Amino acid sequence: MQSFDFILFGATGDLAMRKIFPSLYQAYIDGFLPPIGKMIATGRSSLSTEQFIEKLNNNSKIHIKNCDDKKWEEFIHNINYLSINLNETKDFDLLKGKIDNKSQNIVIYFSISPEFFIKACENLTLVGLNDDRVKIILEKPLGMDLKSCQAINNEIAKYYKEKQIYRIDHYLGKESIQNLLILRAFNPIFTSLWEKEHVDYVEISVFETLGVEGRGEFYDNTGALRDMIQNHILQILSLVAMKIPKKLDAESIRSAKLSLLKSLKPLSDEDIKNNVIRAQYDKSGEFKSYLAEDNIKENSQTETFVAIKAELLDDNWKGVPFYIRTGKRMADSFAQIIVYFKNKEDLNSSPNKLIIRLQPENQISLNLKVKKIGKTMDYEENNLILNLNSTLAMQPYERLILDVIEGNQASFNHKEELETAWAWVDPILKNWQENKTPLYYYIAGSWGPKEAFDLIRRDKHEWHNC
Incomplete structure (x- = not known):
């Protein structure tokens, strides 16, 4: 089974803590998750990986029913935290440095406000994280009306092909x-x-x-x-x-x-x-x-x-x-x-x-x-x-x-x-x-x-x- 790398923007946010990390953990213990190459949690907060893991233990683990402590420790062992300013290209250079160039399946989850989508896509492209190995997940809302939705879609299309874009609706x-x-x-x-x-x-x-x-x-x-x-x-x-x-x-x-x-x-x-x-x-x-x-x-x-x-x-x-x-x-x-x-x-x-x-x-x-x-x-x-x-x-x-x-x-x-x-x-x-x-x-x-x-x-x- 091919390994994959997972990058999460907005990792300290409510959605990440309540839904995304518990879902990744559940997939891990269910045996559905392929081997993880790198799991990189990013956010604006200046935290060490150890501090972020403590935050996960306090704010995410509580949303998992019947959590197996041993499996949880195995799961979080794969996570690294990186503080990123979405407007700073140099921060994306650091992110790229943490990804193995041999990775063939890279998933990038945008659990951030849509106003940051375009700048994040631009900076990911500048460091080469937009080739066919990469898939991006976009959280709603995508725009506030037709004009703003089209603007977001058109801008993102400059950096990623439609087959790489996954607009998520949990329903x-x-x-x-x-x-x-x-x-x-x-x-x-x-x-x-x-x-x-x-x-x-x-x-x-x-x-x-x-x-x-x-x-x-x-x-x-x-x-x-x-x-x-x-x-x-x-x-x-x-x-x-x-x-x-x-x-x-x-x-x-x-x-x-x-x-x-x-x-x-x-x-x-x-x-x-x-x-x-x-x-x-x-x-x-x-x-x-x-x-x-x-x-x-x-x-x-x-x-x-x-x-x-x-x-x-x-x-x-x-x-x-x-x-x-x-x-x-x-x-x-x-x-x-x-x-x-x-x-x-x-x-x-x-x-x-x-x-x-x-x-x-x-x-x-x-x-x-x-x-x-x-x-x-x-x-x-x-x-x-x-x-x-x-x-x-x-x-x-x-x-x-x-x-x-x-x-x-x-x-x-x-x-x-x-x-x-x-x-x-x-x-x-x-x-x-x-x-x-x-x-x-x-x-x-x-x-x-x-x-x-x-x-x-x-x-x-x-x-x-x-």
């Missing part, structure tokens, strides 16, 4: 999302029903009970539309509705997703007025209002909740509404996809539903009507449940980092996907910036604003809250 590494394509491709019961003739509507929800949790400055400049809808939820929507390609390889999957995203019906100001709801949480009991959170601008109009009725121009889905929503400080935390199948006109009962749970559990269930037990012909609802919470299931970051090492781009965003998503979202952002539609409010710890319920009930549908 695409979740077990139930990975299962979605298999479920659709290899089960004729769903393959034959997955179209407008049989599907009434689709719901995608991502809710959090948490508020901004100390990320006020970041969140106030971002908001729910950019943070969740533009990347995570539109990626999920594309996997739900795209045509299943003949081959489930990276090129075919990414092409199918892009085609689907291009079929999103553009939103006019009138569409936004009727089909897009933005809201912000207000105080309730122990919960502060959004405006009372730390580092939030006075009278901020930043949304913490969004609900949208989206439509596709794709022939397979024309006329089928896709209701998407996301919110912070909600009544419960979950992420789920629900496909509602059509009833025949002579049946006065609730529809069959396929429920795909992404979190907190990975689970797929099919809601069915079954006969009640006993001397009756009455029916009741019950679920066929496929539990994907196996001890063998990988955490999203573990799976995705291993995919990068192996050169598999199937679960990563192509630049055209992101730009197409931004092109659809941009009119909403412009509409809000011009205050053409109102900002609503909802009680912290609730299911969201009344207007989001009105949006879906207008079509005689209901949100599935659980």
Whole structure:
């Protein structure tokens, strides 16, 4: 098995400590991680390797369930720390000096603010760390709108080829999302029903009970539309509705997703007025209002909740509404996809539903009507449940980092996907910036604003809250 070198920019940050190092450790003890040549953690902090390891022991190890102390010591033995100023080329000379020239597989993870991506790429190129051996992982958000996303993509393309770039979205590494394509491709019961003739509507929800949790400055400049809808939820929507390609390889999957995203019906100001709801949480009991959170601008109009009725121009889905929503400080935390199948006109009962749970559990269930037990012909609802919470299931970051090492781009965003998503979202952002539609409010710890319920009930549908 070929060894690899791993370079992490932003190694002292929260994401690195909570997700990246625990995922690398898990891959190591699972036996999936190839032999490590060099593992170089970099950051702005002036730390020795010993001081950085102490930081890992205090801030990263705690996020690993059932950590084996002996294996952990073996794992961290491979790590070296290097203090780097991303604007200083001489620091990159030091980095290059720590990489073996014979290394054939070099993974560089950018767990840093996107504003530093371009300068880091430029300096990596100046020291020769951009040849075909190198793959780079880019964390979101990639831009704040279409123009800034294109600018980042175009600049990075000066230094790295598209096949070297891995734009990571951890939702695409979740077990139930990975299962979605298999479920659709290899089960004729769903393959034959997955179209407008049989599907009434689709719901995608991502809710959090948490508020901004100390990320006020970041969140106030971002908001729910950019943070969740533009990347995570539109990626999920594309996997739900795209045509299943003949081959489930990276090129075919990414092409199918892009085609689907291009079929999103553009939103006019009138569409936004009727089909897009933005809201912000207000105080309730122990919960502060959004405006009372730390580092939030006075009278901020930043949304913490969004609900949208989206439509596709794709022939397979024309006329089928896709209701998407996301919110912070909600009544419960979950992420789920629900496909509602059509009833025949002579049946006065609730529809069959396929429920795909992404979190907190990975689970797929099919809601069915079954006969009640006993001397009756009455029916009741019950679920066929496929539990994907196996001890063998990988955490999203573990799976995705291993995919990068192996050169598999199937679960990563192509630049055209992101730009197409931004092109659809941009009119909403412009509409809000011009205050053409109102900002609503909802009680912290609730299911969201009344207007989001009105949006879906207008079509005689209901949100599935659980």
